[in-house]
Amino acid sequence: MRTPRALLAAAVTAVTAAALAAATVTPAPAAGADAVPPSGTYYVQSAVTGLNAADVSGTVEQHRPRGNEDRQQWTLRPDGDGHLLESADSPGVCLGRAGDQARTVSCAAAEARWRITPLGADRYALAAPGTDRRLAVAPKPAGAVHPAPLTVASGVGDLAAWYLTPADAPGGPMPPRERRTLDQVTFLTAHNAYANGVDGGFAPPFVDLFPNQNRGIQQQLADGVRGFMLDIHQTPDGAILCHNSCTLVRRPVALWVDLQRIVDFLRAHPDEFVTVFLEDYVDPGVLRAELDRVQGLSDVLYRPDRTGVRENGWPTMGELAADGHRLLIFTDHSRDADRSAGLTRDAFGVMYQREWTVENHWSMGPGIGSSDWSCYSRWYDANTTIPLTRTEPGFRPLFVMNHFRDAAVASTAATDNAKLADRARRFCQPAARKKPTYLAVDRYDLGSPTAAVDALNTYTYP
Structure with missing residues (x-):
């Protein structure tokens, strides 16, 4: 289960600081980046944190993306030689400023007008006309995340870089199957796929x-x-699939056994592609020895x-398919630790997963009760800032969209899975500025998550 990752996050370091800096501040070039976007409804989204500007009783703060909830949508329109960003929830109220603070003000006020300047790579600066003061995320204090309230300041560099992300981006036509790039395709993904009670034991008593x-x-x-998604723990027998611990687990399954099943499937189905995500608690030498036991792995890896x-x-x-390379394996382990x-x-x-993907927070809440549909990076905390929007020149990370809770309760999973397509389209897709590559769910047999995968595979994200 993904729950241990919350405990692991502090211990797992990011890729090198230089690589992360490049990933955060130099997104891939985008067509049309030399002009202000047309009038429409947008999210004002920080290029550094990936969080959205939200109206909080007059104060403008950066919040976790929540689709059309939480007063995060703004209607962009020209106004004289500048632009206004009017609240989609409160007509006549605009994103503006009061001194060095971002505030909502009357759209008729001079403080509501912004000079929007393209920065390239689909990013923009929003400045008070006639000044160099820009809407910005406040600098991050040592040992903390960036403060929620937004500022209007000079000399803030990349903290003043913003995406204007369409609330409902028009999709493009999906290429034929063989011409689709890997990042254009969406795959149904089983969270804790090994924890099924069919192949063997997976957890201590009661948890199972x-x-x-x-x-x-x-x-x-x-x-x-x-x-x-597979959790592996180290035992004298090698890398074993268990939740939290393999202690007291009856008939646990070794990693190589499930990997062999996957490799055998790929050899029998030469057009299919599979990805394995390891929640990884074993030494690298133990993992290598486990993979060496899988016959034919090198042919499809x-x-x-x-x-x-x-x-x-x-x-x-x-x-x-032509190259035969159809099994991708990720680890959540730290490169620095290795x-x-x-x-x-x-x-x-x-x-190393952090080098090739972005991923939203792993839980929507407890196994029953209300859920949190906000979509924000799992790797955003006091030590790490990897936004869901991360891109690099020529490279777009794959997007792992988690859609499950702390505990798998069948009735809750059925309800959540029925809402998967809606959350992917309205919440997570604009939050990441890309389509999910992997839709990870509990109890994939309930609530028809396959329909959500099929829907996402009908278009490309611009």
Whole structure:
């Protein structure tokens, strides 16, 4: 289950500071970046944090993206030689300023007008006309996240870079299957795929009463699941699939057993592509030995680090099928920790997830009751700022969209899964400025999440 990741997050460091800085402040160039966007409804979204400007009783703060909730939508329109951003919830009220603070003001006030200047790469500066004072995120204090209230200040650099993200971006036509790039495709993904009670034990007593799935790995593959989230723990027998701990677990399954099932499936279905996400609590040498037990793994393993993806973008599905490279394995482990151990996992083909993906927070709340549909980065805290909007020149990370709760309760999962397409389109897609590549759910057999995957695979995000 993903819950332990919250505890692990503080211990897992990000990729190198230089790589993160480049990823945060130099997004990929976008068509039309030399002009102010047309009139319409937008999110004013920080290029540094990925959070949205929201009206909070007159104060403008950066909040976690929440779709059309939380007063985060603004209607952009020209006004003389500048522009206004009128609240979509309160006509006549605009995003403006009072001194060095961002505030909502009357749209008729001079303080409501902004000079919007393209910065390139689809980013913009919003300045008070006739000055160099810009709408900005406040600097981050040591040991804390960026403050919520937004400022209007000079000399703030990238903290004054904003996306104007359409509230409902028009999708483009989806290319034929073989010409779709990997980042254009959406895959059904099973959260805690091993915790199914069919293939073997997965948790200590009582915890095992709440399986995340109720079908084995082979049936999941047959049903169209193409992403598998697996927790691995180290025992004298190698890397074992268990939740939290393998202590007291009856008949646990070894990682190599499930990987062999996946490899055998791929060899029998040469057009299919599968991704494995490891919540990884084992030493790199133990993981390498486990992978060495999987027959035929090297024939299907996909290595984006060796095929120019960072420079040229993701390959097409046709290219992956032609090359036979159709299994991508990620680890949530830290590259820095592995360096100190003397063996990095990408040396034997396991990619560090933070270098290749973005991912939203792993939980929508407890197993029952109301849910939190906000969509924000799992990797945004006092130590790390990796926004969902992260891009690099020529490269767009894959987007893992988590859509599950702390505990898997069948009735709740059925309700949540029925709302998956709506959350993906209205909340998470604009939050990340990209389509989800992986839709991760509990109990994929309930609530028809396959319909959401099918819907997302009918268009591309601009």
